[in-house]
Amino acid sequence: MKYPIECLDRRTSVQKAIQLIERSTFDIALVLDEKGSYLGGVAMSDLRRLLISGVRGEDEIGNYPLKHEYRLTEKILGDRRMANRMLSDMELVGVHFLPVVAPDGSIRDILSADDIGRLHGFSNSRTAGPARRVLVVGGAGYLGSVLTQRLLRCGFRVRILDSFLYGRRSLDTLAGDENLEIVEGDLRNIHTCVNSLADIDAVTLLAAIVGDPASKIRPTETIETNVLAAQALASACKLHHINRFLYASTCSVYGVGGNLLDEDAPLNPVSLYARTKIESEKIILGMGDDYFSPTILRMGTLYGFSPRMRFDLVVNTMSMKSFLDRRIQVFGGKQWRPLLGVEDAADVYIRCLEANLEEVGNRVFNVGSDDQNYRIDDVAEIIGRSLGNIPILRDHSNLDARNYRVCFARLAQAVGFQPQQTIQRAAQEIFEKLNSGVVRNPTQKIYYNHYFDSAEE
Numbered sequence: 001m002k003y004p005i006e007c008l009d010r011r012t013s014v015q016k017a018i019q020l021i022e023r024s025t026f027d028i029a030l031v032l033d034e035k036g037s038y039l040g041g042v043a044m045s046d047l048r049r050l051l052i053s054g055v056r057g058e059d060e061i062g063n064y065p066l067k068h069e070y071r072l073t074e075k076i077l078g079d080r081r082m083a084n085r086m087l088s089d090m091e092l093v094g095v096h097f098l099p100v101v102a103p104d105g106s107i108r109d110i111l112s113a114d115d116i117g118r119l120h121g122f123s124n125s126r127t128a129g130p131a132r133r134v135l136v137v138g139g140a141g142y143l144g145s146v147l148t149q150r151l152l153r154c155g156f157r158v159r160i161l162d163s164f165l166y167g168r169r170s171l172d173t174l175a176g177d178e179n180l181e182i183v184e185g186d187l188r189n190i191h192t193c194v195n196s197l198a199d200i201d202a203v204t205l206l207a208a209i210v211g212d213p214a215s216k217i218r219p220t221e222t223i224e225t226n227v228l229a230a231q232a233l234a235s236a237c238k239l240h241h242i243n244r245f246l247y248a249s250t251c252s253v254y255g256v257g258g259n260l261l262d263e264d265a266p267l268n269p270v271s272l273y274a275r276t277k278i279e280s281e282k283i284i285l286g287m288g289d290d291y292f293s294p295t296i297l298r299m300g301t302l303y304g305f306s307p308r309m310r311f312d313l314v315v316n317t318m319s320m321k322s323f324l325d326r327r328i329q330v331f332g333g334k335q336w337r338p339l340l341g342v343e344d345a346a347d348v349y350i351r352c353l354e355a356n357l358e359e360v361g362n363r364v365f366n367v368g369s370d371d372q373n374y375r376i377d378d379v380a381e382i383i384g385r386s387l388g389n390i391p392i393l394r395d396h397s398n399l400d401a402r403n404y405r406v407c408f409a410r411l412a413q414a415v416g417f418q419p420q421q422t423i424q425r426a427a428q429e430i431f432e433k434l435n436s437g438v439v440r441n442p443t444q445k446i447y448y449n450h451y452f453d454s455a456e457e
């Protein structure tokens with residue numbers, strides 16, 4: 001078959017059906033009777049709704065109405081008018097794939113609306129494929145706004161839930177996209193949290209009080225958001241049978257470590273921020289089972305341009321200082337830090353959304369690449385050189401206790417990730433954005449997480 005859509009016996013349990021559909025990366029399945037004859041299609045969202053309405057997970061899918069009973073036959077495919085009518089029906093019920101069924105009821109093939117349209121040379125305006133619906137919590141943030149852009153480009157439908165701590169201008173260019181829904185709300189509100197999951201297939205949780213300084217200033221919000229709200233969301237996902245849950249964690253959980261640290265290395269948090277991330281990792285992983293398969297993504301320190309720019313991240317700060325002050329200030333300098341381009345980070349999320357759940361579910365990954373472990377001194381040298389011999393001022397007092405080098409082999413093996421961004425090119429791009437006035441005043445508080453109580457635009 002061209003499309004690996006699950007074909008399920010009508011006696012399959014509702015719970016098992018959701019699991020199988022999830023693994024197929026399509027959001028529908030075809031249902032067959034005991035003899036293998038096609039009965040109709042089911043949608044994952046309908047099955048989830050059954051469970052929420054109180055149906056037992058062990059009940060057979062055949063006991064409940066199907067989403068539709070449409071099918072293609074040789075006769076329909078051979079007749080332009082009938083094929084056109086079928087496309088209209090498919091559009092009406094929101095179905096993008098149908099089986100070609102033989103007279104004995106067996107499935108010969110599966111075709112998309114696109115395929116049917118092409119057979120008769122119809123315009124493809126109504127033949128877009130199905131889109132997985134992804135909830136991006138924190139979608140207006142530094143990583144979230146880049147991830148949302150890329151998800152939409154890849155054909156996903158996206159709902160953002162964000163309280164806009166740093167404003168919503170990062171979403172200006174996306175606001176009209178018909179595949180994007182923007183919900184303003186606070187994840188800490190249980191009602192908002194649960195409602196945000198309606199008809200969602202996968203969740204990426206990015207919202208947090210992010211960074212050591214911000215969490216130090218706002219400890220209560222940090223605990224509420226990074227731990228308690230994260231726990232509530234994961235728990236609500238589990239109850240909704242939303243199996244795919246990507247949790248944004250950080251390599252800061254390693255704090256201080258000597259050797260190259262893999263995912264099993266001891267954790268040594270040196271801030272409330274890192275401690276809350278460890279706590280929520282544990283809670284979320286602890287909920288994992290065959291039907292809820294969270295993925296913990298421990299990212300290196302991000303860099304690069306984003307519609308919600310942050311100038312409190314090392315590469316971005318140095319690039320901005322090179323532009324504003326024509327010098328780079330380094331504190332300490334000997335400490336190691338894994339770095340990761342923000343576009344590359346978004347790429348990893350998409351790979352995890354598209355990967356077989358068995359590869360990525362119930363697992364922890366360091367996110368980055370071995371050759372982007374840097375000493376801060378070297379970061380300054382590289383950026384200084386790439387922007388035209390910017391002088392470097394060194395202050396040996398180290399303001400940041402973190403020092404760790406990280407191994408990223410597990411991620412590369414599971415999803416084949418290779419970074420595309422480099423700190424040289426990112427620094428040049430940021431410099432260029434400042435030079436051309438795309439970012440007019442980089443000293444505004446909105447670009448720094450530890451000023452978030454007085455964000456201005």
Ligand SMILES: NC(=O)c1ccc[n+]([C@@H]2O[C@H](COP(=O)([O-])OP(=O)(O)OC[C@H]3O[C@@H](n4cnc5c(N)ncnc54)[C@H](O)[C@@H]3O)[C@@H](O)[C@H]2O)c1
Pocket residue numbers: 137138139140141142143144161162163164165166185186187188205206207208209210211225229248249250251298299300301302303308310313449
């Ligand atoms: N930026 C990095 O270097 C880095 C590195 C490792 C991990 N991470 C993790 O990645 C995630 C995203 O980081 P970022 O740099 O994009 O941060 P960010 O601060 O730019 O974005 C966080 C977003 O979450 C939103 N938010 C915060 N609290 C909320 C709440 N209660 N309800 C709804 N929305 C809320 C904010 O408005 C903001 O848009 C975080 O979880 C962070 O811990 C970031």
